[in-house]
Amino acid sequence: MATVKVTDLWYKFGRMTQDNTGVRWGFQEFLNWINEAHLQVVNKRPDAKVVTASFSCQRGTLQELPANAIRFGKVIRNMDGRKRAITAINVEWLDEQVEYWHDDTNVVSEAQHYVYDNTDPTRFYLYPPVANGTNVLASYTVAPSKITILDADIDTSTQTIHLDDTYAPAILDWVLYRAYSKDTQYAGNGSRAQGHYQAFYHGLGIKLEGDSGYSMNSADKA
Numbered sequence: 370m371a372t373v374k375v376t377d378l379w380y381k382f383g384r385m386t387q388d389n390t391g392v393r394w395g396f397q398e399f400l401n402w403i404n405e406a407h408l409q410v411v412n413k414r415p416d417a418k419v420v421t422a423s424f425s426c427q428r429g430t431l432q433e434l435p436a437n438a439i440r441f442g443k444v445i446r447n448m449d450g451r452k453r454a455i456t457a458i459n460v461e462w463l464d465e466q467v468e469y470w471h472d473d474t475n476v477v478s479e480a481q482h483y484v485y486d487n488t489d490p491t492r493f494y495l496y497p498p499v500a501n502g503t504n505v506l507a508s509y510t511v512a513p514s515k516i517t518i519l520d521a522d523i524d525t526s527t528q529t530i531h532l533d534d535t536y537a538p539a540i541l542d543w544v545l546y547r548a549y550s551k552d553t554q555y556a557g558n559g560s561r562a563q564g565h566y567q568a569f570y571h572g573l574g575i576k577l578e579g580d581s582g583y584s585m586n587s588a589d590k591a
Contacts, residue, residue, distance in 0.1 A: 371529040373537040375403060375516055378530070379523065382544060394548050396520050403530070406543035406569075407513040410536050414573050415440045415510040417532050422508075423448050426480075428501040429473040430494045440490040440510040444483040448504035455495075455505060458482035463496060473498040480505060539572035 379399055383389040391399075411418045419442060426432055434441060444455045463470055463484065476498045484494040495505070513531035530537060542565045549562035 406540040426503040442508035542569040
């Protein structure tokens with residue numbers, strides 16, 4: 370559940386960077402990094418923003434998720450009739466045993482199986498080919514909507530982050546990483562940026578392999 374206010378993170382950011390008045394890093398820049406952090410979280414942890422909803426199918430086997438979808442999860446069941454379960458099936462077996470399974474000359478109103486390719490994250494296939502408008506229950510990851518707050522509304526805004534509160538520390542770590550990366554010409558900021566970059570991944574439960582994602586400023590290596 371999301372209850373952490375964006376402006377509370379702004380005030381915390383100001384205290385941590387000793388920039389309480391937003392002189393070095395303005396609020397709109399901070400907000401851009403907040404939105405960026407949301408996308409980074411769901412890209413690394415697709416389970417952070419999952420929607421389970423009715424999906425209206427196109428005719429045939431190939432189905433494309435809504436525009437805000439990032440990654441397919443699974444198809445659960447048919448929505449109409451007796452709500453038959455839809456199970457995953459091995460595509461190699463299907464290709465071998467039902468050579469023309471993509472042929473949509475004849476279509477049905479109840480899917481039996483689904484196929485998904487990890488290299489094509491926003492599409493999936495249903496078998497047998499379904500009629501246009503067939504409804505299935507599917508789950509998938511969506512991109513968090515963009516947060517917009519005017520400078521004049523900083524003190525009154527009640528907008529919360531668009532992910533569960535457990536991701537708030539990671540979101541702030543990403544913002545701090547971006548802020549300190551901007552000023553690596555100052556001694557110590559490169560190390561601070563790298564620390565928050567690593568903390569972001571740690572907060573998501575992801576082991577960071579090496580430091581390839583960030584090059585420390587030479588001044589910090591001395």
